[in-house]
Amino acid sequence: MNKSLPILIFALGLGTLAGAQARQAPAINDAQIAHIAYTAGAIDVTAATQALAKSHNQAVLAFAQEMARDHAAVNAQALALVKQLGVTPQDNATSQSLSSDAAAEQDKLAALSGAAYDRAYVANEVAYHRAVNAALSGTLIPSARNAQLKSLLQTGLKLFQSHQMHAEHLAQSLLK
Numbered sequence: 001m002n003k004s005l006p007i008l009i010f011a012l013g014l015g016t017l018a019g020a021q022a023r024q025a026p027a028i029n030d031a032q033i034a035h036i037a038y039t040a041g042a043i044d045v046t047a048a049t050q051a052l053a054k055s056h057n058q059a060v061l062a063f064a065q066e067m068a069r070d071h072a073a074v075n076a077q078a079l080a081l082v083k084q085l086g087v088t089p090q091d092n093a094t095s096q097s098l099s100s101d102a103a104a105e106q107d108k109l110a111a112l113s114g115a116a117y118d119r120a121y122v123a124n125e126v127a128y129h130r131a132v133n134a135a136l137s138g139t140l141i142p143s144a145r146n147a148q149l150k151s152l153l154q155t156g157l158k159l160f161q162s163h164q165m166h167a168e169h170l171a172q173s174l175l176k
Contacts, residue, residue: 031090039095041075043102060118122171129164
């Protein structure tokens with residue numbers, strides 16, 4: 001299965017973040033967590049938008065619609081929460097790396113078409129959701145200090161775990 005470099009960099013970047021915390025380095029703060037989570041959601045909305053424009057497979061299109069809808073909704077909740085809390089999401093190296101790596105992945109996917117595109121998009125979604133779910137459960141949720149932010153991240157994790165399962169099933173069906 002195609003596990004893209006951006007996904008691995010994402011997972012490694014957040015793993016490095018956890019390792020830094022274990023060495024008593026400055027912990028990631030809620031403003032940075034909010035920015036990383038929002039960025040990760042926006043990346044999946046962008047990927048879904050590309051899939052909606054490129055795919056002709058009804059199952060892939062339905063999945064992409066679900067991704068766009070759900071990630072946009074969670075990001076809207078995140079924006080409402082940071083506004084309510086008076087917190088400004090803080091850009092950081094992890095968010096910047098996520099964005100640049102995702103743009104490179106979108107360029108790779110843009111060069112594909114038909115079944116090759118569908119398989120690559122869905123494989124990327126499987127890997128991306130695995131990495132995001134691992135980052136949420138292993139780094140972002142444990143590091144969040146604000147109870148409302150932590151709750152939103154936990155709710156997002158449950159939703160994104162179901163996305164991962166959906167993507168895994170879809171990937172299997174595309175191999176047939």
